[in-house]
Amino acid sequence: MNSERLVGTLRSVGAFLFSRYALRFRNRQRLEAWQARRLAHFMARVMPHGQRFKGLANSDLQRLPIMDKSTLMSDFAGFNTRALSLEQVLPVALEAERSRDFSPTLGDITVGLSSGTSGAQGVFLVSSTERQRWAGILLARTLPRALLPRLLCPWLAPLRIAFFLRANSRLYTTLASRRIDFAFHDLTLGLAAALERLNQQNPDVLVAPATVLRGLAQAALAGQLTIRPRHILSVAEVLESSDAELVQQAFGQKPRQIYQASEGFLGYSCEAGTLHLNESHLHIEPQWLDPQRTRFQPIITDFSRRTQLIVRYRLNDILRVAAAPCPCGRAERAIAAVEGRADEILWLPRLQAPESAPLYPDVLRRALLMLGAELEEYQIQQRGLLWQVDLRTPGDYHGLCQRLAEALTELCAQQGLQAPSLSFGHWQAPPAQSKRRRLLMLQPPEGLPCVY
Numbered sequence: 187m188n189s190e191r192l193v194g195t196l197r198s199v200g201a202f203l204f205s206r207y208a209l210r211f212r213n214r215q216r217l218e219a220w221q222a223r224r225l226a227h228f229m230a231r232v233m234p235h236g237q238r239f240k241g242l243a244n245s246d247l248q249r250l251p252i253m254d255k256s257t258l259m260s261d262f263a264g265f266n267t268r269a270l271s272l273e274q275v276l277p278v279a280l281e282a283e284r285s286r287d288f289s290p291t292l293g294d295i296t297v298g299l300s301s302g303t304s305g306a307q308g309v310f311l312v313s314s315t316e317r318q319r320w321a322g323i324l325l326a327r328t329l330p331r332a333l334l335p336r337l338l339c340p341w342l343a344p345l346r347i348a349f350f351l352r353a354n355s356r357l358y359t360t361l362a363s364r365r366i367d368f369a370f371h372d373l374t375l376g377l378a379a380a381l382e383r384l385n386q387q388n389p390d391v392l393v394a395p396a397t398v399l400r401g402l403a404q405a406a407l408a409g410q411l412t413i414r415p416r417h418i419l420s421v422a423e424v425l426e427s428s429d430a431e432l433v434q435q436a437f438g439q440k441p442r443q444i445y446q447a448s449e450g451f452l453g454y455s456c457e458a459g460t461l462h463l464n465e466s467h468l469h470i471e472p473q474w475l476d477p478q479r480t481r482f483q484p485i486i487t488d489f490s491r492r493t494q495l496i497v498r499y500r501l502n503d504i505l506r507v508a509a510a511p512c513p514c515g516r517a518e519r520a521i522a523a524v525e526g527r528a529d530e531i532l533w534l535p536r537l538q539a540p541e542s543a544p545l546y547p548d549v550l551r552r553a554l555l556m557l558g559a560e561l562e563e564y565q566i567q568q569r570g571l572l573w574q575v576d577l578r579t580p581g582d583y584h585g586l587c588q589r590l591a592e593a594l595t596e597l598c599a600q601q602g603l604q605a606p607s608l609s610f611g612h613w614q615a616p617p618a619q620s621k622r623r624r625l626l627m628l629q630p631p632e633g634l635p636c637v638y
């Protein structure tokens with residue numbers, strides 16, 4: 187092992203031990219005090235290296251402007267500490283995407299593209315030091331205790347991890363080491379291509395988007411897959427309860443979630459199965475969507491990063507807070523669900539007022555779940571008052587359209603909303619490399635303000 191590699195490994199191990207054992211807050215005040223210290227250091231020492239934040243070192247965090255993906259992309263060089271422009275970094279990312287060889291870097295910097303399906307593509311920079319720390323933190327937060335010896339004891343077989351994603355990156359291959367046998371499966375090649383390799387590797391840990399876990403569970407139930415993973419993690423897509431049940435049925439393990447985006451490592455399921463925000467490493471302000479404070483869009487400030495500046499960055503995700511504290515005792519905020527993205531909220535006119543009201547993804551999904559297994563796949567796209575509903579069913583298609591229309595009418599009546607006009611079609615699978623988007627708001631009802 188050369189010295190650079192050794193330093194990298196030690197950095198991962200250090201981050202692992204520190205995250206796992208020192209950053210376990212049971213007390214919210216202590217967590218907030220830790221965040222305040224890290225934030226002060228970040229704002230004084232790191233943030234001013236970005237052009238965009240010159241002279242703002244002594245500001246109050248709350249007074250800094252809110253940014254999002256489009257702000258970041260419109261002044262890319264201003265939002266990183268190396269003053270790297272989009273023109274400099276984009277060719278590296280696009281070439282990796284084209285060749286499916288994700289190893290090239292720009293000096294020590296990895297360039298990642300965000301897999302967002304709507305709007306502008308995002309580009310994010312990660313340095314090698316950050317990658318090594320990230321690997322340690324991710325393992326610290328997600329690995330169950332029973333698998334720890336495999337990581338730490340040189341006389342045991344290395345821990346085998348199978349990882350399915352649309353794009354690999356240096357970020358993920360950083361996990362590979364003497365103690366970790368890491369196999370990346372490229373989703374653009376389709377699922378069938380992966381089965382044989384997966385059987386050969388026989389992974390202890392399986393990491394994949396929810397729809398892929400579902401596909402693998404179906405393959406296992408059909409006898410095409412013989413693996414027995416001991417730990418299953420869902421990433422990058424909303425994990426619906428039907429997916430989770432199928433995975434449990436196939437592998438005898440309940441899938442846990444990693445809430446990870448290009449913007450950062452945002453959350454993880456604890457041993458009690460609750461999703462917690464990764465607040466020991468990020469500061470998260472809730473931007474509440476409703477007066478009852480049940481749902482919010484997170485505004486994140488990543489005080490752990492040193493290259494890409496994520497300061498009061500609004501994510502497009504909707505999070506629903508857990509009704510009760512988690513029995514695990516962690517002080518990090520508990521989330522009932524990542525419900526989806528803001529453009530998955532559909533809007534309908536209120537019967538009692540001249541305004542549009544939100545129909546949240548989980549409310550709509552629950553109503554559709556009542557239709558049972560007959561509704562195998564669906565997608566709803568809203569354009570004004572017209573909803574395009576595409577369905578797939580193994581049974582009676584026209585009968586299902588009828589029942590779905592009735593279910594929606596009933597739901598709207600319950601919510602005090604005007605029912606939309608429906609147009610039905612046949613569901614088609616999206617390309618293998620794109621995310622599942624069941625709900626998509628393309629255009630809200632015209633002339634009515636959207637009021638949460």
Ligand SMILES: [Zn+2]
Nearest residue numbers: 456460512514
């Ligand atoms: Zn918990």
